Amino acid sequence: MSYGQGPDDIAEDFKSALQDLSINSRFEISNLTIIAKENTEHAFAIAESLKLHIKQTPPQKKLPAFYVLDSIVKNVGTPYTLFFGRQLYATFMEAYALVDTSVRRKMDEMLKTWKEPVPGSMDPRPVFPPELTRPIENALIKAKTSFVQAHQEHLKNQQQQLNRVRSTASPATYRDTPTPPNAYRPPPPNVAPGYAPNYPPQQPYPPPMNGQQYSNQPNGQQPYGLPPRPPSQQYPPQVAAGPPSWQQPPSQGYQVAENSIARLNSDIDKLITTSKAEWAQNPYDNSIGTRLKALLDLQTILQNQQLPPDQIALIKDQVDQLSQASQAANKPQLPSTPVYPPVPVVVAQPPAQQPSLSSILGPSALAALARASATPQPVASMQAATQIRSPQPPYAQPYQPPPPSAPTATSAPEASSLLDRLRAAGMLPAVSTPTTTSTSSSSVPVPPVFPPPYLNTPPTASRTPLATLSNDVVLKPASLKERRPHLISGLYERLGAPCTQCGRRFQADEEGKKKKTAHMDWHFKVHQRMAEAEVRGQHRSWYVDELDWIKSREVEDESGNATTIANNSSAATTTANDPKLQYLAVPDDPALANSLCPICQEKFEMKWLDEAQEFVWMDAKKVGDRIYHASCYAEATKDVNTQIKRGTPEPAGVLGKRKAEASHSF
């Protein structure tokens, strides 16, 4: 390192050059690439500087910045690939969320080329290892699927037209599909490796690899890409045809209609108003302030960023939970006061007017949201973590809690009556005398027909409070004809508020809340895992055999969902595709079955693995379309891998846990 040319100076030079980069200028991009190439000893600083630039530069300047990154990794490669590989997901997704559709399309194209080897290079490895690109792809697939669904929902009447447009964004795009003819022109021979050959003068930024173009429209400004190609060539044909029922993209779950975001915003607004009022009432209650802050952060994020739909759905669930719970509390007929004749029709109501965070949800929910998003292992959530932690500049000022004395809103006096109503509803524990008088609604107090026994003693069992209801039904024709609305309510209100994803109800007590939070985490993770599995390939498991089945148990685990803890085959079958395991089922595809390890050019050792009940290749690992020796691959990508993987479980350990699913015979 020389004086005056320390990493900081280099980074500074690089940075100022970047600042000027506002268009897809071949010259500028070449220039920056050369700087990067000539200063690989400062690669870390340069990479960090570029990452920071991508993060901070306004959306319209993000694409050129990405082209610099792209150019550097393809033309210089190591060690930039490693440094950009760190947080590649966040770098990519954060930008993706902020840019417009045309830029997104170009980013999609760029991402595709990252999955391929650098054209003309002897290195068979993709630009970035699949471990880095796949999570991005998965997140995009998920987001796009939801987006398509939301739009189909929204624009039913223009569906056909829409299908034409949107089908190009369907997940099938990202499957292993035949790549269009390679349009890359190999560099002329006898040219020194490096930057120059790929950038013939007078050419725009290099022809994108694999025939993909960065631009669909000829760009006057020396475009970064080839002339356009009809989009239809880029997508597998089956996408356009009506897909058969069992082959469509996941259709359940995180569907976020446009208007639901608007609704979400207004719900949050209301919750904020209420919380402010509550804060005013209880100025010394820090938990209210904390929650209010969380809500405001949430609002900021929603207003400034385009979150992927599943993140929104998750937030929405938390908010709905608040709204619905308080909505239920606002109804004149409370769950705890069963009435004859039956509960009146629950008609559509405007979203909650008086939600109370503290009483319904508890402090854990938003924290749980953040936690769920911030868990490092599920890759897609990294984005949320970053976004939640870093709201965009315009709203960067920290939240100032209103002065305790501030007479916020007229709703303040109602807050206490809300609490009363919640208590009456059994949603708040404590307070021995349920107050049924309500200041805000003109409801006639309804005398409870049954004394609700659980009201003062919230049930602790995981079973419902139904057991405490008087149940006189016997299997006799006359008894079976009697109307018992209080028992029906044991299937509804008394079970608590429903999950917005699946309708399962959760009690409002501590245990119920805990379960619900875990349950929402579960929904979130399942969608993530499904998207990942969709790419990886998945299959039906063998049924368990008698002994395992008899020994297995359906348990409520921490996710709040029933799972089976037997040595069942569902556990066993995940292993073949699990990259962490150092063996692989022998591929059926003849092309693959004869393949050699791209790194050492050796064959794979095949053996019958009794525990797995499969023919396997030992020490094998599938990466993208290729199969490598796990050990070769680990060696070749050591640095990257140590970041990505957190320990490699011993295969024996995993196998040991799931004893052979097929080993019992009679």
Add this chain to the structure above:
Amino acid sequence: MIPGLGQAAPTATFSAPTITATVAVHELRPESEWRFEVAIGQKIEVRIMSGTAELFGTELALNHVYTFRGTKSSIYTWHGCRIEVTGSCEEYTAEETPMLQYANTHFALEKLRDEAHQRQGDGPRVMVVGPNNSGKTSLVKLLTAYAIRTGRQPMVINTDPREGLLSIPGTLTATPFASIIDVEQGWGSSPTSTSSPVPVKLPICYYYGLASPEDNTKLVKPILTRLALASTSRLAEDQIIKETGMIIDTPGIISQGKGGYDLISHIVAEFSINTILVLGSERLHIEMQKRFSAHRTSTGESITLVKLDKSGGCVDRDDTFMQQTQEAAIKEYFFGDSRSTLSPHTQQMGFEDVTIYKIREANALSFLPGGMEEEATGLYEKVEPNPGMLHCMLAVMYATTSDSQDTVRDASVMGFVYVSEVDDKKRRFKVLAPMNTRITDRPMIWGSWPEASMSVIG
């Protein structure tokens, strides 16, 4: 993996809907039911806009879009609701339903379960009988769903080979239900290598392989006995299921005749049934009373017998519909459902590598003159792979090739393979298997149910 198979196959079967989706909003009064039929290959989307609604007892989430494909179903509301429906289907709303009776049946069972809990005893073992299309399966599903909502874990048992429960037709299964039932896809899914949006269920499967239990009572009885044995063993060890008890679905055919009543008695005895719900038929009710009024279970309990009304929503499902449902179940087994695509493996095997038993339809034999001894011929006939097997399902059994036929019969099913190609000359054949596991060391059973189905792969 079979590249392209999953993608290419089904396009031929379904045509892309070309009509523009229609949107309808239905306002349901309290205690009414919206009944709908979606043709095979079609779908509708349903959203509950307000109120409460349930589908066979499972509550539907507000504002969640549910997709229904090729099904006959209904949505009931206790409190009234507004439903938005996108897509076309045959539908109407019914105000008259037996739901009050059904819900009360659940509450009566709840009472018995509470009592079982008090005395640490067994919960009710409920059998639902009734003719075909009387709504047995719907009632079983409703009672299961209500039990789950109440925090129970019922053991649901299917003794009807005509339709599978979490498996393909021809199987008899037992499944503990602890988590929400899938509302869009039958009963849900058995485990796959990935996660499922609705928690998977873990059935134990036995293979009968014929459409009607009366086709071969000598085969079905021991299988039912084995199913009861496994279920009872599980209950003995699993306290929460033990308290909740069993809910047993039965084939309609056994409620329709003399031979059938004999099978009902067999089920009652093997599963220690103490509650019989008779759907629809007064005659059957009387027959059941005659048969079981003096009956005592192994533990000395008497049997509670009650007749319930048949729902007006029960529709006759014709053979075409049943066949399509059957094919859909097979496809789903290998390829997954609309939410999650599975990729089966192709395996090629030599004729010599496998042991295949073909089921004899024994009851047909018994009409032969001269008292031909079935015992001599056995339940199964050992056969070589042959072109007649093309497009058939084979059950891969948890047994060894050297096991006796009785042992094979009593074994539970490991899984199914689908014969996709038979090459008589090269003496090799190809099957589609859920995963890449060697199966040649296990005996396979070839039945006539489910029927051969071309459309699974073509």
